[in-house]
Amino acid sequence: MATSPAATTTTPGTNSELNVTIAIADRALTADETTTVTFTFTRPVNGFDTRDITCANGTLSALTPDANRTVWTATFTPTANTNAPSNVINVDLAGVTDNAGNAGAGEVTSANYSVDTRDTVAPLFLSATVNADQLVLTYTEANTLDPAALSGSAGFTVSSTGTAITVSSAVVNATAKTVTLTLSRAVTSSETVSVSYTKPTSGAVVQDAAGNDAADLSSQTVTNNTPNPAAPQLITTADDRPQVREQENVLLQFSHQENPFDTSHGPAKTDFTVLVDGVPNVVTDIVMGDTSAATLLTLILTTPVQHGQKVTVSYRDSTLNDGNGIRDTAGNSLNSILTTEVVNKLEDRRAPELITTGDTRRPKVTGDQLVLSYEDSSNLQGRTFADNAGFTVSTTAGTTITVTGAVVNSTAKTVTLTLSRAVTHEETVSVSYTRPAAGHTVQDTANNGADDFRNQAVTNNTPAAADTTAPVINTAVVNGDQLVLTYTEASILGLDATNTAPATAYAVSSASGPAISVNGVTVNAADKTVTLALSRAVDRNEVVSVNYTKPATGNNVLQDAAGNDAVNLTNQAVTNNTTADETAPVFLSAVVSGRSLTLTYTEASILGLDATNTAPATAYTVSSASGPAISVNGVTVNAADKTVTLALSRAVDR
Incomplete structure (x- = not known):
């Protein structure tokens, strides 16, 4: 198939932030050709399907998006027997939204493409048979023959090993693609017959509906189906x-x-x-x-x-x-x-066989109804089971599923399982069957029981439910320098881990320690969590709160996979799971100045020393190698500086 350079065109709507480019791989389409159409959006979109597209003289297949939902492709099939040099594809942006729910506006029109799928292939002779005085020629033709009446012999001649034969008339069957000749006499079963055709110079000829003339034939062998009444x-x-x-x-x-x-x-x-x-x-x-x-x-x-x-x-x-x-x-x-x-009167000795291929009959589930189709030369025994009938269903997501009932349709040869809950659109489901040791089983009317099977994949036809509920904060927990926000979200797709709010959208406050900033944000879609990387570790006894303010512009906000934005958080309480401090303060230095002696300690906790429950003055003694005795009159603890200042009874000489 010859392919011309891809054509692209871009037309912005009134919402200038949502544009699309349409590229047509081949813009000169002929019979039996298809081409790929690519729609490229300026950002991820939702709700885009063939209802938003109109195209002339052809049809589009279902649209396939890439992982980011910015590039969508479809196959364009031109209409048969069409000659149209000017055609375009239009996209109505009103039905398309971005992740923030903003709808597009206006239409986008592709570059021109041409369609010429007219039939240019002549009918091709396939076979000829004769029975008595009726000789039938069959043609191969993509469409139909021209039904116009033929006159006289229509250009056909017939030869035989018997006496001479002429063609009395010729009749075209357009849909069967045959020409039936009535002969001047009946052919006997022992004759060898041939047929020739020379296209008449005037009048109707053998041709297809598009006007392509059949080629001449010369001494074409004819299969003789005339019976011999004396033969067996x-x-x-x-x-x-x-x-x-x-x-x-x-x-x-x-x-x-x-x-x-x-x-x-x-x-x-x-x-x-x-x-x-x-x-x-x-x-x-x-x-x-x-x-x-x-x-x-x-x-x-x-x-x-x-x-x-x-x-x-x-x-x-x-x-x-x-x-x-x-x-x-x-x-x-x-x-x-x-x-x-x-006539086939053989007994049925084959068990019903589960059909696992084909789009229409392989196992499939919609909501809480799972349908299994069987292949069998007999009908199934129609039954209704009040239990699982030997079937079990597994899922990779969601809560456990049990089978609460089963109905066998005899003539349709199906078993419909009713499940304990409806399957969601996102789930991957499989089904197994173990023939019960007692009681009724799935079997045909010849009493052949269906065989066991394990973990058979099930096509999930459950439509995706429209998710309009925003994620809701459930818990906030801090441990060291990691603060985790956990959300409640109905969809198993969870949060949007790509288009999320930046670190600047969050603020963490401490009631007692130094300021805390947020250095990074990590979203786990499946766990529905947001983890904030803090600028410092939180102490075990700190009281911490967190705020979230949705950015005023752009798509990067905290939201679920369906684009529902989470609400702001104001002074959200945070559970502090930071482990206990079990390391004692360590003496670092001692400095005396006049009547003050300051002891400085090393302490990992940002809360520092305990300034309330501290030792009395009598716990300390100060000695001088040369001067009068020194007593300690008072003690002052500075928690944040991690110092202990002793008030001395006299000034220490320099």
Whole structure:
């Protein structure tokens, strides 16, 4: 497929912050072509689907977004048999919102693309058959033939090994894509016939509905389906009609007519076509024989036939007049057997089989209803179970699910499980089955019980519920320099970990210690938590509170995955889980100046020393190596400075 350079166009609406670019990979589309259309938004969007898009002379598939929901793609399929040089794709931004809920405005129009999918391929001859005086030519054609009436022989001539034949008339069946010739006489079963076609120079010709003329034919071989009334004839009525025996055998019974089978010149195995449910089943051997009532022919098949399968048989002598085939001892040959249904009365011995593929019949759940479809040649036994019937359901998210009931639909061959709760759109679900040891089981009308299966994936068709509830603060806990805010949020998708508020939106206050700033913010979407990295560790005994103020502009706010903004927090109490201080203050230095002696200690806690419950003056003694005795008259503790100042009875000399 030739691809022209992608075309793009951008048209802003009145909301200048939400724009989109439309790129069409191939802008010159012909028959059997498709192309990719890419919609690129200036920021993540929600609610964008094909209802927001109009396109001329074609259809769009469902839209597929990237992980950021900024780039959306779809496949464009042009309308068949169309010639339209000027077309555009439009996007109505009114139905599209960003994560903050801002709706777009106006329309965006793509660059022009052309569509020319007219049929330019002529009908192609496929086959020709004759039965008596009716010769049918079949054509291959993507659409239909032209139904215009043909006149006279319509350009056809027929040759035969018998007496001369002319074409009396020709009739077109447009939808069947056939031309039926009525011959001047009936063809006998032993004749070899051919047909030729030369397009008439005037009048109606064989062509398709688009006007493409069929090509001429020269001496095209015609399959002769004219029966020989004297040859053996397949019996297709009553109990002697074709039937399956012992799975591998197809039994065909023929009337004697005048003579029995010529078993020494039998048909070729490849002359028979046996279809089982539409699939060829190769004939590996042929057994021919006679009884007093009929002539028998048994086809031995490669693959055993099962109960309920549809079987057909047809026959065509591929080498007419070579002395072999279905013929009697007098040489009367049966040229062909048209497709004939074979009676299948085999017993059903196969268990119902769970269907695990296909969009419509694989296991699927919607809300609290889980539907399993089975493949079986018989119907299922219709039943209603008041318990789990042997089924269990597992989920990767949400609370435990149990099966509270099961209903079997006999003719639809389905089992519908009622669950203890509705499944949400986001859940991944699987189902298992263990046939109960006692009681009723899932089985068909032939009493074949369904087999066990384990952890079968289930397609979740539960629609996504519109989340309009903002996350709500649940707890605030600090431990050291980590303050964690935990939110209650209904959606299992949790918080938005990408478009979140910056550190400047938060403020942490302490009732006693030094100022605290917020250095970083980490959002865990699944845990629904916001962790603030603080500028210092909080002491065990500090009383801390936190504030959150939603930024006035931009998309970066604290919100859930659906874009619902969390409300502001004002002096939100914080539980302090910082571990206890078990390290004693350590003496660092002592300095005396006049009548004051200051002891300085090293202490990890920012709360410092205890200024209330401190030792009395009598606990301290001060000695001088040369001067009069010194006593301690008073003690002052400075908690924050981590100092103890002793008031001395006299000044210390320099």
